Amino acid sequence: MIEVAGVKVRRRTAMTILILIAGAAALLLAMGRPAICTCGTVKLWEGAVNSAGNSQHIADWYSFSHIIHGFLFYAGTWWLLGRKRRDGTPPLLRRDARLAVAVAIEAGWELLENSPIIIDRYRTATIALGYTGDSVLNSLSDIGMMMAGFLFAARMPVRVTVLVAVGFELLTLWTIRDNLTLNVLMLTWPVEAVKLWQAGG
Incomplete structure (x- = not known):
């Protein structure tokens, strides 16, 4: 048993998470994604959204969404798998196993997000006209950001987590005219007025 940010993680679960992350990296490389930014450098933060470096380095404005x-x-996962059942029996999955489920979902999204169908969708339906996909480094960082969010939520009261989420959404909305809510909206049901506003119109 090891402890990560105050959450106890069984060794086999930690190994499962590492295998999921390594598998995602291997599949992304097999899909032709660059390991790092094709510019040849690695930056901790890329703040320019409409630059060739966006989604290529360790962190950017979209890290908040992850x-x-x-x-x-x-x-x-708590709602579906982590609540105590009415008959008093333990939850279906412990918290560390639910973290592994979350990593599997996020890794699956990173693979889908970097597939031609989603890249084309971003380029046609959103303001990300020059989006060509993530580097493997950025995708792995996105998985890490999701894990950080999961562990934060596991330790904090619900109201704190909700306030932080709202704060992140408002911060990115104000700073880059985009956030997780608008990203989902524009991918699933594009609104031309929103696209024009995001483009500065």
């Missing part, structure tokens, strides 16, 4: 993924995955 932290919120962790909040949502914590809530979702």
Whole structure:
């Protein structure tokens, strides 16, 4: 048993998480994704959204969305798999196993997000006209950000997690005219007025 940010994780679960992350990295490389930014450098933070470096380095404005993924995955896996059952029996999955489920979902999204169908969708339906996909480094960082969000939600009261999520959404909305809510909206049901506003119109 090891402890990560105050959450006890069984060794076999930690190994499962590492295998999921390594598998995602291997599949992304097999899909032709660059290991790091094709510019040849690695930056801790890329703040320019409409630059070739966006989604290529360790962190950027969209990292906040992945932290919120962790909040949502914590809530979702608790609701479906982590609550005590009415007959008093233990939950279906312990918290560390639910973290592994969340990593599997996030890794699956990273693979889907970097597939041609989603890249094309971003380029046609959102303001990300020059989006070509993530580097493997950025995708792994996104998984790490989700894990950080999950672990934060596991330790904090619900109201604190909700306030932080709202704060992140408002911060990115104000700073880059985009956030997780708008990202989901524009991918699933594009609104031309929103697209024009995001483009500065």
